Amino acid sequence: MYIMSTVLYRKYRAQNFDELVGQDHITKILKNAVKSNQLSHAFLLVGSRGTGKTSTARILAKAVNCLKPKKDGNPCNKCDVCLSISNGNFMDMIEIDAASNRGIDQIRELKEKIEFAPSKGRFKIYIIDEVHMLTTEAFNALLKTLEEPPEHVIFILATTDVHKLPATILSRCQRYDFRLGTEEEIRGTLEDILSKEKLKVDNKGLDIIVRNARGSYRDALSLLDVVVNSQLRSEDAKKITEDEVRAVLGVPEVYMVNDLLSALLDGDSKKALSCIKELEMKGTNLVQFINFTLEVLREVLVAKISGKDIKEYSFSKGLQLRDLLSLIKDFLSVERDLRNSTNQILILQMLIPAYSKGESVEKKSTDTNIVKSSVRKNTTIVEGKSESVEVVNTDVIDLDITQVEKNWEKIAQGVKPLNTHLFAFLGASKPVTLEKNELCIEVPFKFYKDQIDTPVSRDIIGKVIFDVLGTHCRLKCIVNESVKPKLQSSADVVLKNVPVIKKKEKVEEEKKTFAPRKVKADVEAIFAGM
Template sequence: MAYTALYRVYRPQTFQDVVGQEHVTVTLRNALREQRLSHAYLFNGPRGTGKTSAAKIMAKAVNCEQPQDGEPCNQCATCKAITDGSVTDVLEIDAASNRGVEEIRDIRDKVKFAPSDVKYKVYIIDEVHMLTTEAFNALLKTLEEPPSHVIFILATTEPHKLPATIISRCQRFDFHRISLREMVRRLSYICESQQVSVEEQALTLVAKMAEGGMRDALSLLDQAISYSNEKITAADIMQITGTVSQGYFSTLARSVANRDVAQVMEQFDKVMVQGKDPEQFLHDFLYYYRDMLLLKTAPHLEEIVERTMIDDQFAQVAQLYEIPHLYSAIEVCNQSLAQLKWSTYARVLVELTLVKLCQLPGQSPQQGATQSAAVSNTASGEDLAGLANRIRQLEERLAQLAQGQGLQSGQAQAEEPRKQEARRPVAAAGGGSRTPMNRVREAAMAVNEALSRQVRGQWSQILADVKKVKIQYQAWLVNGQPAAVGSDSVVVTFTSPIHCDKTMEPELKNVIERAILGVVGRPLQLLSVMEEEWQSVYQQAAQGDAQKQEEQDPFVAEAIKLVGEGLVEVKE
């Protein structure tokens, strides 16, 4: 006899068998028990959560010869015939392949005929959102007032695509993603029934990979049973799904925290040699950082962790990261994932992302503690006699300044740094952007770091909103990177002069600024500049701040550091 897939063997046959949808099954059982049946139902929710199975159970329950507390008996001839699919009055229609108006008109014409074998005609229309507009219009009147012997059950994964006129004619039931705990319990029961030996960690990994869909979990378990010899292990699940182990990511994250670029590149090359997909690798690494952030901010919510197991190694690696560092790492990975969809060189982009992660501002707690200890040791080991000598010299110079004796020498030394002022760099040759550089300088002088991080983190959403207007607009903008946000403007740097100039055209510029307003929540003017121009302006702004500090008399500055600004008074 041919082998039957597990998700077909263990398809729920009663409402009690439907896992994780008690809010739906209890309501339907009560309605069946009290004979409060509606003429149309809408089941919507993620894939593999039991929508079609619940519809078939409903069809059996309304036609069962001996119903038991709102459940079908599954023993009578009617229940067995509906389970076998041999009842012509219970029709399951795939709207993806029967989406035209002619198919719906055929249903509408046959609805008026009474059922031949059972009490109710049941029409189960799966993926109903695939119907055309004309087909929906043909279904409207019949769906609102069908004959008393007909029940419609519509199932869909995308209810937002259904017309409001269809939804308002149905009782709507929202199926939820199945929780991790319930899915593991169900998988364990199936393994016991199949007499399969399996590690608990492997079942947890299968449940997490299924992302709330029981059908996906059973398909993966079926594949694992075929792959494994005696016992299903977590390593088997990782091998057949192409995922990377948590221990690998822990080693990689530790090397990133230590800023060891060579070790990071070596680790990445290992997974590339095994044929892993760079985009899937970066996606999993993003979720690793996401789970680490949840561990540090909400340590008691272990059930919402997506990809990782909370073990000692994971907790130790998490101690190497501060929360702001995790924010930055997640933003960098998210931006790179958005760019990967348009990049030809996926591996190079992922390698660039890993190098960026190693060079993010901030440091691990261990590094901070090491540097603090070094500073403390240096301070404690400095010669106290030398400090006393420096204090005495400063006191003598302050006395000379007060008497006017050292004024000329002080002015000469104060003018010396001005003579050594560095020449301001100029923009690279080859023409600049059409953006007014005075606005760029203003933005560089008043950078809002918090808003800059927000824009960088939401840049992929801004690109998506621009794409909704016109995909060509997004293609012009995707080459840019948000460099800084000032008081009322955002500086976006480009490596291509064509993209830089194009984004400053009035029509495209207005579209981008509207997208930024919709995502960020405040109006910001777009300033598109070449990356070399921005580096030049940013260095000028930094040198301007340094120059202000250098213009102060060095003796006065040293005195302020020593005794405080309140005790120093300079007389001409």
């Protein structure tokens, strides 16, 4: 069997700035700084794992201490300093793992030693990896030293979680953000290493490694290392097949994803249950299976949007975009639930009833927010003209107004647990027309319309309509002009209608004539319109 002497990511670690892949925006600046001798006293390297932060720190340590630096700012990699740093025995480069040396005592010890001049190089380099793991006290102890270190000291801090660093640390460092590698860059790196190692991997097998690396160069090389050192099926020890890559990395077969998704979309509960049972019998890692399924669904989504067709995935033939989005949302939900579940197979089996045609399953949102809205009295005089406002807008299926009318009470009941006031408004409304997927509802008063037109109310109604009718539609709300609104009650209206009091003489004359007064008419006149 083919055996490697050193793991690939260490054997092929970048030794100069030009060998760093995908970080040209950083290496260009660092090379210019080295050439012009305009070096900062503190560098902060930020990025995901396996993107080259530690390699860059070591290359920078070489470049600033190199005895024969190149004109472009790269180290020579031939002098004693460069060789010592490459071998890890250069006394003036101190690497500190902040995850295990995170306390204030370690920082105090560092501050005591920092005053000593470098023994061999021009600069003493302190590389603090995973610096975000330091305690608050340790950060505070480091602040002054980081702000004004001795001239012979350069700090290089590296972290994957920059948001955990205090602002006082960030302001004292030059920050460089490392980006994840693209699939083309990682594939190119792997192909270059494979050619040097005189190995061959099937193109599809290489695609699997690249996809599982998720932008990390180190992860890609580690996965390749595992595959090379764990060959199971190849007759030629230096030729790696797609099946071997799948077997070693635990990546499920494409047919398993096709079969399960096809069964779910067809509403075939028995076949879907059989597919999940097969996963269980083979001991498939369900987290990996769900991740692979989501990757497949992403490829299909991109293909659908681009107007292409992927023949490899049979379930995607004739698949509507709405159904595809529903699948993606459900599998994302499964992915979240798997992390905290001790019965992972059950989480996956719970998908089956949701797609079964033999049963009616009402989906309920798990992230419903109870919306509390304050009720205010309507003192607005309603105008005679009706107004209309468009509310919700998303995807389409053909509906008939009779379907909406039959389910309107159900829609109102679905709104009730989310917003009782909105439920009351919908109870007094009715669907009028449905044209081009635009639902028009009629309300008796403008106040009702104003409440329904709020963004919160639109979101609630849209969600319930989707749950009940299986589609989103644009919503238009109008006021019924035939309903006569009541005028606003105010002191001005009352005073305006108070009858003029007659003079005393006229009142006495009326008493003599014994004419009965119309008390009822006067009262009605005072409170007219209330």
